[in-house]
Amino acid sequence: MATLKVPSSVPSPLEDADRLRKAFVGWGTDEKTIVSILGHRTASQRMEIRRVYKELFGEELFTSLDKEISGDFERIVLLWTFHPAERDAFLANEAARKWNPSNRVLIEVACARSSGQLFAARQAYHARYKRSLEEDVAAHTTGDFRKLLVPLVSAFRYEGEEVNKTLAKSEAKILHEKISDKGYNDEELIRIITTRSKAQLLATFNHYNDQFGHPINKDLKSDPKDEYLAALRATIRCFTCPAKYFEKVVRFAINKLGTDEYALTRVITTRAEVDLQEIKDVYQQRNSVAMDHAVSGETSGDYKSMLLALLGHEEA
Amino acid sequence: MAHLIAEECEKLTRAFSGFGGLGVEEKELVSVIGNWRHEPEKRSHFRRGCAAPLFNAEVENFERWEDDFVKHLKAEFARFKNVVLLWAMHPWERDARWANHVLHKAHPFAILVEIACTRSTEELLGARRAYHTLFHHSLEEDVAYRVKESNAQLLVGLVSSYRYEGSHVDEERAKLEAKALNDAIKKAGAKKPIENEDIIRILTTRSKPHLKVTFKFYKEMYGKSIEEDIAGDKCLQETVQCLRSPPIYFCKIINRAFKDGAEKNTKEALTRVIVSRSEIDMAEIKEVYHKQYGVKLEDVIAKSTHGNYRDALLSLVTGKEQES
Numbered sequence: 001m002a003t004l005k006v007p008s009s010v011p012s013p014l015e016d017a018d019r020l021r022k023a024f025v026g027w028g029t030d031e032k033t034i035v036s037i038l039g040h041r042t043a044s045q046r047m048e049i050r051r052v053y054k055e056l057f058g059e060e061l062f063t064s065l066d067k068e069i070s071g072d073f074e075r076i077v078l079l080w081t082f083h084p085a086e087r088d089a090f091l092a093n094e095a096a097r098k099w100n101p102s103n104r105v106l107i108e109v110a111c112a113r114s115s116g117q118l119f120a121a122r123q124a125y126h127a128r129y130k131r132s133l134e135e136d137v138a139a140h141t142t143g144d145f146r147k148l149l150v151p152l153v154s155a156f157r158y159e160g161e162e163v164n165k166t167l168a169k170s171e172a173k174i175l176h177e178k179i180s181d182k183g184y185n186d187e188e189l190i191r192i193i194t195t196r197s198k199a200q201l202l203a204t205f206n207h208y209n210d211q212f213g214h215p216i217n218k219d220l221k222s223d224p225k226d227e228y229l230a231a232l233r234a235t236i237r238c239f240t241c242p243a244k245y246f247e248k249v250v251r252f253a254i255n256k257l258g259t260d261e262y263a264l265t266r267v268i269t270t271r272a273e274v275d276l277q278e279i280k281d282v283y284q285q286r287n288s289v290a291m292d293h294a295v296s297g298e299t300s301g302d303y304k305s306m307l308l309a310l311l312g313h314e315e316a
Numbered sequence: 317m318a319h320l321i322a323e324e325c326e327k328l329t330r331a332f333s334g335f336g337g338l339g340v341e342e343k344e345l346v347s348v349i350g351n352w353r354h355e356p357e358k359r360s361h362f363r364r365g366c367a368a369p370l371f372n373a374e375v376e377n378f379e380r381w382e383d384d385f386v387k388h389l390k391a392e393f394a395r396f397k398n399v400v401l402l403w404a405m406h407p408w409e410r411d412a413r414w415a416n417h418v419l420h421k422a423h424p425f426a427i428l429v430e431i432a433c434t435r436s437t438e439e440l441l442g443a444r445r446a447y448h449t450l451f452h453h454s455l456e457e458d459v460a461y462r463v464k465e466s467n468a469q470l471l472v473g474l475v476s477s478y479r480y481e482g483s484h485v486d487e488e489r490a491k492l493e494a495k496a497l498n499d500a501i502k503k504a505g506a507k508k509p510i511e512n513e514d515i516i517r518i519l520t521t522r523s524k525p526h527l528k529v530t531f532k533f534y535k536e537m538y539g540k541s542i543e544e545d546i547a548g549d550k551c552l553q554e555t556v557q558c559l560r561s562p563p564i565y566f567c568k569i570i571n572r573a574f575k576d577g578a579e580k581n582t583k584e585a586l587t588r589v590i591v592s593r594s595e596i597d598m599a600e601i602k603e604v605y606h607k608q609y610g611v612k613l614e615d616v617i618a619k620s621t622h623g624n625y626r627d628a629l630l631s632l633v634t635g636k637e638q639e640s
Contacts, residue, residue, distance in 0.1 A: 119441075122478050132480045135521035146513070150521070151456075154476035156444050158454045187469075195457035195472075 001277035003312035006040050013048040016041070017056055020049070021064075029068040031302040038081055039309030043273060046081055072261045072303040079269040080310065088113065088121035089128050091266065092153070096136040101145060101227035104234050104249075105266065106137060110152040111238035112245070115159045115198075122153075144185040144228045151194035152235065158197040165207075168200065172207040179219045184229060193235060201239055243278035246271055247286060250279065259298045264307070272310040280311070324348075325362050331622070333392040334370055334385075336576060338583055339625025340392050391580065395587060396624040402591045403632070410592060411435065411443035412450050415475070419462045424581055425471065426554050427588075428459065432474035433558035434565070437481050444475070467510050467551045473520030474555065480523040487533075490526055493518050494533040501545050510552045519555055527559050563600040566593060567608055570601075574620045586621075586629070594632040602633065 011019075016037050023030035038046065053061040065077055079087055088109045095105035110118060125133040134154045141149050171192050178186040196204065208216045217233045237245040246267050253263035271279060283291040292313045299307060308314060328348055331341035352358045363371045363379040371379040402410055411431045417423045432440060447455040456476045463471055500512040509515055522530070534542045546552045557565040566589050572578060573586035593601060605613040617629050 119478075126478075126480050126482075130480060130482050130484050132478055132521060132523070134477065135480070135523075138517040138521045146517075150517070151472070151476065154473070154478070155456060156441075156448075156454055156476070158448050158452060158457065160448075160452055162452055191460040191472075195454060195460045197454065197457070 001275060002273045003276040003280065004040070004042065004272045004310065005312050005314070006042060006045070010041070010045065013045070013052040014056075016045075016049045017053040017061075020053065020061070021057055024064050024068045031069065031073065032305070034065075034069070034077060035302065035305045035309050038077060039306055043083055047083055050081070069302070072265065072299075073301065073306060075261075076265045076269060076303060076306045076310075079265060080272075080306070083124070084117065084270070084273070085120035085124040086128065087270065088117070089124040089133070091270075092121065092125065092133055093129055093136065096133075096140045099140045102230070104231065106149050106153060107231060107234050108238060108266075108270070110149075110155070111235055112242045115155075115157045118153070119156060145231065147185055147190055148194070148228075148231060148235070151190065155194055157195070160197065161199045162197075163199050163203040165203065168203040168207045169211070171196070171204045172211055175204070175208060175216060176212055176219070179216070182222070184220070184232060193232075198239055205236065205240055243275055243282050246275075246279045247282040250283060250291065251287065254294050254298050261299075261303070264295070264299075268307055268310050272312075276311065321358070321361060321365075324358075325365060328362060329370065332370060332389065333622060337620055337622050338392065338573070338586065339395045339622040340389070341623040342396075343623065392622075392625075396628055398584075398587050399591060399625065399628045399632075402587065403594075403628075406446070407439060407592070408442035408446035409450065411439070412446035412455070414588065415443065415447065415455055416451055416458075419458050425463070425465075425467065425551060428471055429474060429551065429554045429558055430565075432471075432477065433555060434562040437477075437479050440475075441478065466508060470510055470516050470520065470551065470555065473516050477520050479521070482523070483525050485523075485526045485529045487529065490530040491533050491537075493522070493530050494537055497530070497534060497542060498538055498545070501542075508549065509546055510549050515552070519559070524559055531556070531560055562593075563597050563604045564608075566597075566601050567605045570605065570613070571609060574616060590629050590632050594635075598633060 019033055020037060023033035037049075041049065050061045053059075053064075057064075061081065062078060065074065065081070069077060079090070082090060091105050092109050095103050095109075099106075109121060113121070122133050125131075125136075129136070134150055137153050138146060138150045174188050175192060178184070178189040183189065192204065193201070205216055212219075217236055220229050220233050220236075223229060234245065249263055250267050253260040253267070267279070268276065280291045283289075283294070287294065292308060292311050295307050295311065296304065326335075327344065329335055330337065331344035331348070333340050364373055370382060370385050372382050373379045405413075414423070414427050415431055418425060418427050431443060435443065444455050447453070447458075451458070456472050459475055460468065460472045496514045497518060500514045501509050503512070518530070519527070531542050538545070543553055543556055546556065554565070557568075569585045569589055573583050575582075589601075590598075602613045605611075605616075609616075614630055614634050617626060617633060621629060
């Protein structure tokens with residue numbers, strides 16, 4: 001469930017654009033207004049505000065924001081204000097350009113989105129970067145990672161719920177064989193993970209568990225330092241338990257010395273309208289403390305205010 | 317009298333698509349049925365005499381239709397039907413069904429290459445959507461599952477592509493990639509070029525304008541066109557041809573369909589190409605065909621096909637011309 005809180009009677013985009021403009025004009029910036037408006041509007045409402053703002057003031061809202069705010073606060077406001085498809089394109093482009101083996105952003109964009117959402121991201125990528133997403137991922141990754149990531153971002157998976165049980169059994173067996181032989185980059189393994197529908201994959205992973213007595217990820221832990229295996233595990237977790245996957249990302253981000261703001265911002269902005277509530281519930285269960293509370297303790301200022309707004313902490 | 321009968325028989329055999337050609341002469345057949353009413357000797361003569369390949373006269377009391385020829389006839393009668401059905405079908409459904417035939421009815425892989433490389437980015441996306449709806453799987457899933465040959469990776473990459481459609485090309489990058497392609501082709505190793513990661517990456521992800529410029533630099537830098545250097549691999553060649561110039565590729569396909577002894581799939585390609593390109597680049601195809609083979613496409617069609625099938629193809633090839 002989403003955590004975003006929108007007021008029961010939403011001001012018109014005109015009013016919002018106007019108030020935002022006033023927040024920019026003059027000395028300093030009224031960050032509270034930025035948070036109180038943008039932090040409480042849905043994607044389509046934000047698009048309307050952007051459109052009206054441009055009409056009224058002849059400048060992109062993003063340009064104004066970029067001039068007025070900075071640092072982690074700017075990043076979270078900008079990422080949040082994007083349409084989800086644009087946001088995914090932006091994050092994917094950043095991840096491809098600055099790619100390193102421990103980067104999971106591409107996996108998240110490819111696997112923790114619906115088929116349609118991934119495609120919307122690819123379309124937004126064309127518009128923004130004048131290249132295709134898969135072209136950039138292919139050009140910036142190498143070896144086994146490329147073998148996994150390019151098909152992952154190129155997939156246009158069937159979205160139906162049908163499951164072929166026989167196929168699930170046989171593919172669970174194939175996965176087990178390949179993994180037992182340490183063939184983690186095997187073509188069949190990659191084929192199954194990167195092309196089957198989500199429903200079919202879930203059935204396959206369930207069969208794996210039934211047939212072999214433990215979840216597939218347990219068999220992918222042979223070398224704790226192997227980033228490729230970690231990437232495979234992340235891929236599978238994004239399919240089977242996205243809330244748990246993202247809880248872990250947040251937990252690590254918060255516990256890290258100095259807090260990983262990029263990771264925290266990424267999870268909060270990409271999940272606030274999706275399943276941030278479930279992620280919070282998992283966090284509470286796992287850490288015996290509310291996520292809001294943990295975030296409060298580790299962050300400060302306007303950045304903190306925006307995080308808390310998106311976490312649904314305040315009333316709209 | 318015998319001379320006249322022989323002539324009539326020949327005409328009738330041709331109308332039945334014996335002696336080559338595609339399709340049947342429906343009007344001719346109807347007229348003969350009328351003319352030969354109450355004249356069983358003529359039919360008898362037809363079965364026993366001239367129409368040798370159509371009937372088996374070695375049977376005890378009668379001349380029976382050759383089963384093989386009946387099968388052949390079914391296909392020939394169906395050509396017009398296929399044109400009409402395909403013509404009315406949404407292009408996305410057409411492409412999805414053709415792709416499915418490749419994977420489930422062992423049609424040639426070249427059809428997959430054709431669909432993945434000659435359609436626009438949005439048309440290919442549409443075909444993939446239609447595939448979801450019709451077959452409850454994704455296209456790439458079925459290609460990956462059913463293609464076990466060495467071209468599997470290339471084919472999966474081609475059908476999964478969502479190429480940028482803008483005209484902007486980074487010339488420096490194109491030069492680098494021309495070199496990368498040449499290195500990969502020359503690198504005689506255990507793996508064939510079609511399994512080479514760089515070749516696959518470049519051919520399956522780059523935009524078409526970028527690839528055309530890359531191929532141009534390839535020729536400039538190495539003296540040979542890339543098609544010459546990959547001549548050993550049919551699938552790779554088809555990929556390059558489809559990406560570089562669909563009209564040239566399609567002319568080759570069309571021309572093959574008219575050759576004597578062409579196989580079933582080769583002949584069916586004529587319908588597929590004419591129907592799918594009629595409103596896309598038929599003008600270029602006609603131009604290229606004339607240049608390449610010295611004859612007009614419509615003339616070859618008129619000569620080599622029959623009946624309603626011929627008329628339908630001609631309408632698709634020459635019908636109401638677009639104002640240019």
